[in-house]
Amino acid sequence: MSLPAPPRLSACIITRNEADRIDACLDSLAFCDEIVVVDSGSTDGTRERAAAKGARVLERAFDGYRAQKDYAVRQARHDWVLCLDADERVTPALRTAIERARASGFAGAAGYRFARATEYFGAYLRHGNAYPDRVLRLFDRRRGGWRGDREIHEHVTVDGPVRTLAGDLEHHAYRSLADQLGRLERYARLMAEHMHARGRRARLANILLNPFWRFLRGYVLRLGFLDGWRGLVFAYVEANYVRQKFIKLWLLERGQRI
Structure with missing residues (x-):
């Protein structure tokens, strides 16, 4: 008797003028079954670079961070989604943890959180308010998403258990x-x-x-x-x-x- 296939996974990203960072972000998501990029008027070639990497690129006027991310999730073809910002990258350790959870069918969880490590002037912050800065970004959209009415410092909530995965999400937040x-x-x-x-x-x-x-x-x-x-x-x-x-x-x- 063959085991059921693991759930398919969509990656969702919103962008605006991220040509200098989008390639690394998309490369770190190569294990996903599809990548959806929702762009809001980039003028630096972001859309073209994302399309060249195989992403499905959509355009939408920006009306808030939460609303834009919610729209991206709703455009995904699969119910399990992994949401990143263009300045974030999945590390090999986090990828391993995600693929392990996926192989189990994401059993017993409606979503997963993991630590985010912020790069700051050439080194990663490992203490203070910056770390571990755990974020819930991998979830079943049928059981949650980018809810609420706050468009800034938006976050995901789900109905059901949330597990914590090993590995960091790299955050290259500031250019200067x-x-x-x-x-x-x-x-x-x-x-x-x-x-x-x-x-x-x-x-x-x-x-x-x-x-x-x-x-x-x-x-x-x-x-x-x-x-x-x-x-x-x-x-x-x-x-x-x-x-x-x-x-x-x-x-x-x-x-x-x-």
């Missing part, structure tokens, strides 16, 4: 410090607008104490200092993001432009 600062400023604005729309109010303590707590938790309590100067810079920039978020919310409450 300027790239990181610009991105976090944009995230702070989006989060402030999201909180303001839902009636959240900023207090002086949020502006003064929340950034301090974020730094203390990441740099001291979670041993971010063991990552050397990179850990210090990351913790400080992350704390500044929290400060920006609450300052922008404070201004929105007072009818000011941000």
